[in-house]
Amino acid sequence: MLFAVASLAVAVSMLFALIRALAGPSVFDRILAVNMFGTKTVLLIAIAGFFMGRPEFLDIALAYALINFIGTIAVMKFFRYRTLGLPRGGEDLGDL
Amino acid sequence: MHDHIILRVITKLLMPFIFLFALYVQFHGDYGPGGGFQAGVIFATGLILYALIFGLRSAKKVTPPRVLRVQLALGVLLYAGVGVVGIMSGAEYLNYDVLAEDAHSGQHLGILLVELGVGLTVSAAMTLIFFLFAGQEQ
């Protein structure tokens, strides 16, 4: 019961994130929404692991959180500088 | 450039933990979820994060593509080489029983080495792929 309520709550907030991701309007809204969606996925995995008595799921949640974080940074950098490598042309060192 | 100080600091804080986590997944693979492929990807993720924040050039200084290519080949050789040890000692290819005194620890050692090979190859391949696509001139 508790599991159903908890996952329903997370699912509803994921739905909201999804709506924002589809509605936009700006690209940064969408990125933020997708990032939030990913965070909620981590939460969902953690909840599932907790209530099913499988703490091993936390490893998966951790890996997903990591990928989500780096993915968001990569997308942000790409939209800001239009490249993943060299933001200011050839001579610059290409860091943020 | 110092205008993204938060990202820089967070990255520096996070990187060791990412690598630690990768190693955990690598060597914990025979007890929990994980294994060479997942560990390799997580390890590469750390390098990719570094390249994203501190630039491709400094990332290439840390892990030159040439070294990555050798690492990639070595991983495959390690994988195949473990199997060859089986042949050398008269058993079948990839038979790990002969790696140690008793079959059980032999299996354990064998799968550990094979997963290490997979991890090396995957992390090198993922990083190389990122370098390739990020290095495109616009």
Added chain:
Amino acid sequence: MDFPGLFNYWVVMVLMMIGLYIVISDRNLVKKIVGLNIFQVSVFVFYITMGKVDGGTAPIIGEGIEVYSNPLPHVLILTAIVVGIATTALALALLVRIQDEFGSVDEDAIQKLESRQ
């Protein structure tokens, strides 16, 4: 437990058809790769749902757990996922070269370029 029934196969089939349709119909070469990925993912879903055992949990050894899902399809599909990643990376690398050589990733534009020569 009647509701799910063959539900997973419907999902798989719909995804598969969407993917295949994009691969065949879209003129943009990058979108073709996206379609190809959807197509492959449908097969991954197919394998993973296939291994589910009623009442079974994730196949990680734990204390006091009796029933596990069948891990073999998961292992097989892990291999297929790796292959899928390799294919996608290779396709994208080819596309980068195509963009360099032809200046476009649109099938029609490239064909026009070719026929003019």
Added chain:
Amino acid sequence: MISAQLPILQVLLPLLAAPLCAILRGRALPHALSVGTVLLSLLVTVGLLIRVESTGTISYAIGGWPPPIGIEYRVDQLSVIVLLIIQGVAAAVLVGGGASIVREIEATRAPLFYALFLLNLTGLTGMVLTGDLFNLFVFLEISSLSTYVLVALGTDRRALLAAYQYLVIGTVGATFYVIGVGLLYMMTGTLNMADLADRVAGVEESTTIRTAFAFMIIGIGVKLGMMPVHFWLPNAYARAPSVVSAFLAATSTKVAVYIMLRVVFEIFGVPMFLATHLSEIIIGLGILAMVVASVTAIFQDDVKRLLAYSSLAQIGYILFAFGLATEPGVTASVLHLFNHGLMKGALFLALAAVALRAGRTRRTDLDGLGQAMPLTMLGFTLAGLSLIGVPGTVGFISKWYLLEAAFDRDGFIIAAIILGSSLLAILYVWPLVERAYFRKRDPALPPVEEAPLPMLIGIWLLVGANLLFGVWPDLATGLAERSALLLLGGAR
């Protein structure tokens, strides 16, 4: 001790050499390493041939896990005949292709080229040896992925498009195959071919098995260039580097046919093949390919493309004989699979020599080459005659068995079509020979000289095999007949 390890060595040698090649620098070292590997592999194949002929089917359990739990490598007559063609052509192509590789592959890419070539060889060999359906898929993808890159290395920029097209269609094909394997696994709970053959028999009538059958046939059909899904093949063969064309044309579609033979006859069995009317469909598609592809070949300007269409037509012959599902039919199919590999290997390698010396491979580039490159063109002509089916060459042996198979089913019309298609082969081969011997080379073009010695050795090894197996066909026909027996009777 070593003889027990032969099946795995066959796969392992190129697999170990490939990463080593990738590490090395320059051209000479990787070339030497890969030539050594390929020759050693050929030796292993001969060892396997001797063992199979003396003791029958070999089974090798990887990791010591007995089948059907573990992955099993099985070697029987059918595997050996396909292995012979793969390893033989690989050896001839690598020994002979050195100069062509120097011309068409940049120095920085050379080590990777050799690594990919060896990986491709690994994949093809593995597909032939493995007795496990999913392991087969893995090898299929190893060989396919390396093939895509090899095709993309072509000098022409359109090679990129050809590789892309091949990648998309090839991946769809491979995925179809995986779906089929998944459905089979769902019904039977095993992936081992021999085990599957037993278990499918019990559930043969179910829709799931038939769906699996359909998916697998379409998936493999894409890979072997079956007529309606063949369009990737001419582009890929025509635009790949010459050496790669020679290797691919002689081996990759053959291995796909081999898988089709195994899947259809060993796992599903003849009754189901006939009951689903697939037999008629495949015969029809084969005949369609024979006629349409031969006619298309006549009108091609690029000789490489012409030979690619000719390959499609030859696959038509193989498929037609395969579709008969009788013992003479399957024998002819296996035999033609072997013989066609020899002919196409020789033709494409000779063409690689032409591309090396004359620069291009359009029809007009062949003018007067009979005088300028006498040995190369003599080899080309002999292989061309073999393609037509002149007595004394392997082509004749193939045609003989094909006709026998057709008459066996009272297929007089089909026999007439086979003969007619051979006439079409004359129409597309003869003009090339005529150009080479009876026309003068355009004086405005730079003069050409004979191909380098290693290349001639490679070409004449294959041409010699064409003649040898044409005069003394016992080895190939014996193997083919026994594999037909094995496929049609042994598994059940």
